[in-house]
Amino acid sequence: MTKLNKLPAPTFGWLGVNFAERKISDNTAEPVSISEGQTVRTDITADARYELTAQENKELTVIMYITGEDKRIDISAKAESGAKLTLVQVFDKGAFTASALSAEIGDSAQLSLVQLYIGGADTVSEIAPVLSGYGSTFKADIGYLLDGDSRLDINLAADHRGRKSTSEINVSGVLADISEKTFKGTIDFKNGASGAKGAEKEDVLLLGEKVRNKSVPLILCAEEDVEGSHGASIGRINDEHIFYMQSRGIPEDKIYELTARSKTDRIIKLIGDEETVSRINKSLGRSDDDE
């Protein structure tokens, strides 16, 4: 067994959040480099390695649609000075997936990460951006829709080293049936990252008596001149919201469906790419015209 997704600052062992232990094999894939083209789409169904580079002052968008059997995905990304790298990852239903994304963000560069997890038997996802450049930006929008006995463990650690670097992490999702999710989100202000700002928000809707949600939002701070915040909201749909919608003639089961949908629709809208959205809708059993 290998310890994956190690929490940058471990905590009480009995919570079971310090790492995710899984049996994994070596990633046998040859690395694929992508550094050109405005939008690149790629399907991943087996072990994969990618080296992504958004060159100085250029933009690069990479869309990964991930399905298939047990696999490891290792991505090394770089946004050079003034560049904008957008990485979209859709983890569709499938077997065990161990995904690791490391990234370096240069001066005034930006990495936008959009991730959507739809079911999936067992996904362990590590996200490790290093905001090394002055004014570098990391923005993450992550959504999940888990049902059945799906398991998801996400470990995101935004490492602020550059002055005036900014991170914004928004996570929202739905847990149904007996699914389990752990989200560990860390904003790490290193000494010297003066003027840095980091904000993290998680919104979890629970729709099953036997779901299990773990949320571990960390702020580590070794710099005085920073602003950091995190917020989390976990639970059912609040009674006032249900009452309001019922007063508008919407039946209760539809209210749950609509609210759950709103958590992932935000992410789907951000993905934008028609072809990818169409595949997501198909996987979710929705029509492209559904509103």
Add this chain to the structure above:
Amino acid sequence: MKEKTQVSDIDRSLYDFRYEEDERDYLGSGITPEIIKEISEEKNDPEWMREFRLKSLEIYNKTPMVDWGPSIEELDVDNIVTYIRQKSRMNTDWNDVPDDIKDTFERLGIPQAERESLAGVGAQYDSELVYHNVRKEVAQSGVVYTDLESAMHDERYADMIKEHFMKLVPPTDHKFAALHGAVWSGGSFVYVPAGVHLDIPLQSYFRLNAKGAGQFEHTLIILEENSYLHFIEGCSAPKYYEAGLHAGCVELFVGKGASLRYSTIENWSKNMYNLNTKRAIVSEGGKIEWVSGSFGSHVSYLYPMSILNGKGARAEFTGITFAGEGQNLDTGAKIVHNAPDTSSYMNTKSISKSGGISTFRSSVTVNEKAVGSKSSVSCESLMLDKISRSDTIPAMDIRTDKCDIGHEAKIGRISDEAVFYLMSRGLSEEEAKAMIVRGFADNVSKELPLEYAVEMNNLIGLEMKGSIG
């Protein structure tokens, strides 16, 4: 260039006085079966307690050190003296307490506080209680407030002690809980009968005077149905170069509809390792309120735990931590929602300065049975310079969909705009910053007993003098 105002450390002269111990009063250092048996003999333990101590020692030897939190590598437990013989028997008359001990507590203001505002006082000096007294009218209401050893030997309470002792914090909990089970000594026993509402607080004060020693007091409080108690705990020690260890244990049993407020002001000297364990279990409709101020010690691991075990049980935790030079204070709270309609609220502030490290660590667990439960956690941290550190490590483990859980945290510095505004109103920069920090800590300090709130405000003023430049 502006000259920096320098105050290297806070004025601890109130606490940093000491009387030399007679080393013949020490049992040997280290943790061996022989030492444990000797402690047991010294205290005339009943057989079950003797066995409990030895069993705890076995657990201690098998249990690994924690693999998270601040480093305690420099703490050499084998060189800690775990027990110091008492110089006199426990007294209920202040005049009978030995002079040097009496002087110590008088300088700390304990007898004065008893006269003015407390229903009862206990004072522990090193390993044993030296004084315990409770007001006559309080005793007449059926409230028991005594040292744990006396209660254990009193046939009226012996079974109660056996039934509750280390049941909430078993020796298997962690290595220092096991150590506590093996070498515990002193501490208070409080029993509040059903329906008794104690309007004025009880206070126990723990003083560790001896060099290179440990203090392992055990506090056991039992509140019966619909009773109320405010219990205050204070701790201090003079500074030595040798490491000292505090591994106390607090177990609180809050009955149906009862309410307990437990306030602690921890001001150990900066050579102390404060590895304390506190836990409360709350029955239906009951309430536990923790108020915690952590200002002292070199290293602290302190997370009072509330187990909400009855329907509608509630917990509140209000805490402030101030980590200065040479301090690594890892504090917070743990809450377990184990019954329907339970609720919890956690509100903490931490301040780091002069290279101090402050960590807020928490857990909120909502079990399957806790339907309809609510929890809210709010923590704020303030960094006063570039050489300090402040970490926030909360965790939530939710196992039912019928609950509402909220968490928010913020970290930052003193806003330049706020300082500018106050300076435009005639305050100096130093005064403005001190006022802002006091304001930051205000909603916590107002929960502290008055004399401690004043002390905390003074401490902030002193610390802030060193931060301008």
